[in-house]
Amino acid sequence: MEVLLAKPRGFCAGVERAIEIVDRALAQLGAPVYVRHEIVHNRFVVEDLRAKGALFVKELDEVPRGGTVIFSAHGVPKKIFRDAEARGLKVFDATCPLVTKVHVEVAKMLREGNQIVMIGHRGHPESEGTMGQAEEGIHPVGMHLVETLEDVAQLRVRDPARLCYVTQTTLSVDDAAQIVAALRARFPAIRGPKRDDICYATQNRQDAVKFMAPRCDVVIVVGSPNSSNSNRLREVAQKMGVEAHMVDSAADLKPEWLAGKPRVGVTAGASAPELLVNELIERLRQLGAKSVRPLEGAAEHVVFTLPRELARQGRSG
Numbered sequence: 001m002e003v004l005l006a007k008p009r010g011f012c013a014g015v016e017r018a019i020e021i022v023d024r025a026l027a028q029l030g031a032p033v034y035v036r037h038e039i040v041h042n043r044f045v046v047e048d049l050r051a052k053g054a055l056f057v058k059e060l061d062e063v064p065r066g067g068t069v070i071f072s073a074h075g076v077p078k079k080i081f082r083d084a085e086a087r088g089l090k091v092f093d094a095t096c097p098l099v100t101k102v103h104v105e106v107a108k109m110l111r112e113g114n115q116i117v118m119i120g121h122r123g124h125p126e127s128e129g130t131m132g133q134a135e136e137g138i139h140p141v142g143m144h145l146v147e148t149l150e151d152v153a154q155l156r157v158r159d160p161a162r163l164c165y166v167t168q169t170t171l172s173v174d175d176a177a178q179i180v181a182a183l184r185a186r187f188p189a190i191r192g193p194k195r196d197d198i199c200y201a202t203q204n205r206q207d208a209v210k211f212m213a214p215r216c217d218v219v220i221v222v223g224s225p226n227s228s229n230s231n232r233l234r235e236v237a238q239k240m241g242v243e244a245h246m247v248d249s250a251a252d253l254k255p256e257w258l259a260g261k262p263r264v265g266v267t268a269g270a271s272a273p274e275l276l277v278n279e280l281i282e283r284l285r286q287l288g289a290k291s292v293r294p295l296e297g298a299a300e301h302v303v304f305t306l307p308r309e310l311a312r313q314g315r316s317g
């Protein structure tokens with residue numbers, strides 16, 4: 001059995017920054033530091049930070065007045081910033097700058113009097129954060145969330161001439177293109193963002209799976225079940241007709257997935273640490289993998305700056 005390794009895979013710059021923010025806040029302020037929602041969607045990362053003293057909470061009222069709270073990489077509704085201020089909380093915002101870019105776009109579109117269609121997944125914190133940039137009473141035209149072509153067919157808008165769309169950053173590039181095409185067919189005047197909202201990391205990891213999938217018999221994606229971009233990687237392989245599975249860790253790998261499959265492709269979602277990929281490779285070796293072949297793919301050099309207050313010492317790790 002041969003293992004093919006996708007390039008790029010695993011951590012993106014937004015995830016690295018978010019983890020670094022929690023690490024530094026803990027180092028500078030000491031435990032506990034509160035984190036609203038999972039900082040990134042990976043069980044291993046969350047458990048590691050919890051062991052260092054991070055306390056993950058669902059809502060701000062679980063943070064004692066005057067405490068420190070970190071907002072996750074997925075971003076938060078505007079109201080959450082106000083609520084944090086009202087509770088006297090010190091905030092470090094780990095929202096990925098590429099999610100913030102979408103929030104800035106939404107604010108501009110709303111200021112110009114446009115109604116906005118957000119293409120995203122219902123219930124995902126990023127969709128909730130972006131939808132929460134429009135506020136009741138302040139932005140009466142508001143926003144609509146669409147997830148499927150059927151949602152587009154049922155959409156009722158106030159003025160088709162003043163309509164814009166934005167997307168979640170971690171969508172399937174191909175599915176999003178279909179939904180945008182359906183929106184354009186129904187509302188020809190709809191305008192999109194200047195630059196695509198689907199981020200470089202999502203695009204590159206999906207491209208890498210498209211390159212790898214035809215070369216292998218099964219694809220294993222390292223990623224937690226609630227990770228949007230990891231699920232999309234599994235779907236990309238499946239849509240190309242290749243069997244694909246997601247594992248949170250090497251322990252989830254089922255030997256029967258490998259039966260009669262001489263080539264196994266491995267990748268990891270943007271929130272999955274390389275350590276988990278290495279453990280998976282080790283498990284594959286135990287199950288008979290003779291070689292590991294890294295594939296060619298896009299090189300990434302994106303690094304995001306840290307909040308000024310945490311940026312004083314050099315990066316850890």
Ligand code: SF4
Pocket residue numbers: 012013014015073096097098099169170199200201202229270
């Ligand atoms: Fe930022 Fe993209 Fe990574 Fe999300 S997947 S944290 S948007 S770089």
